[in-house]
Amino acid sequence: MPSKKKKSGKKKRQAPPRGPRPAQTQAVVPDPDHPAPAAAVPASAAEERRVSAKARREAQQRKRQAQQRRKRLRNVAILTILVLAAAGFVVYRAAQGRQEAKRLAKVARSAGCSEIKETGDTGENQHMKPGEAQPKYDTSPPTHGRHWPTALQARVYDEQFAETPPQPNNPQNPPTIVQAVHSLEHGYIIVWHNGLEDADLEKLEDAYGEQEKVIVVPYPKLKDGKVALTAWGRMQTCPAVDKKVIDAFVDRFREAKSAPEPNAP
Numbered sequence: 001m002p003s004k005k006k007k008s009g010k011k012k013r014q015a016p017p018r019g020p021r022p023a024q025t026q027a028v029v030p031d032p033d034h035p036a037p038a039a040a041v042p043a044s045a046a047e048e049r050r051v052s053a054k055a056r057r058e059a060q061q062r063k064r065q066a067q068q069r070r071k072r073l074r075n076v077a078i079l080t081i082l083v084l085a086a087a088g089f090v091v092y093r094a095a096q097g098r099q100e101a102k103r104l105a106k107v108a109r110s111a112g113c114s115e116i117k118e119t120g121d122t123g124e125n126q127h128m129k130p131g132e133a134q135p136k137y138d139t140s141p142p143t144h145g146r147h148w149p150t151a152l153q154a155r156v157y158d159e160q161f162a163e164t165p166p167q168p169n170n171p172q173n174p175p176t177i178v179q180a181v182h183s184l185e186h187g188y189i190i191v192w193h194n195g196l197e198d199a200d201l202e203k204l205e206d207a208y209g210e211q212e213k214v215i216v217v218p219y220p221k222l223k224d225g226k227v228a229l230t231a232w233g234r235m236q237t238c239p240a241v242d243k244k245v246i247d248a249f250v251d252r253f254r255e256a257k258s259a260p261e262p263n264a265p
Helices: 043-110 177-185 198-208 243-253
Strands: 189-194 214-218 226-231 234-238
Touching (some): 043 243, 177 214, 189 198, 198 214, 198 243
Parallel strands (some): 189 214
């Protein structure tokens, strides 16, 4: 019979049970061509973001609307101020003009001068044609009407103006009334006089001999010692030379808009 092996007195040491091996982690290198998908955002967080963005847009829109309203109100306020200022200036100038007219009328009355008369404008301020007869003016001296195509220059004239139109192609033509009327059309002032003393003539020459757009000339149809001031459509007469009255007339009507061509030379 086979012999039985004797069991050893030492117990065989058993190895501990083996569990699954832990997985070895490897470093993940990001791929620029295939970026990793973004982590999913919970629905509640995404909704909050949308609400917040909408609120910001609405707030910005309200801010822009408020700025636009303020800008419109500011522009309206500025325009209102400008309109009121312009209206106030017009009213002020009108009042100032009335006061100045009253003052000048008082000065003229104290000098024995007439009021400034508006002689009107017949509308016939066209140029004459060569060979045309002398026009019949409705005032003496004239203040408006048909006239020669060339005007007279500003200066003191020693001789009265001829009452016949210039002859065509005649270089010896004297200054004429119809040329003087053309000067009035250009905003000139003419000081007509008759029978003045030498001292008064010197006053006129010294004061107006070199003034722009002022003509001084004798006019025998006035009474002795008389002076007549004319602008286009305006006339004032005085019994003698009064520089204050003449200066006021010149300042008021020289290059006045009432003349058809006030800025012409």
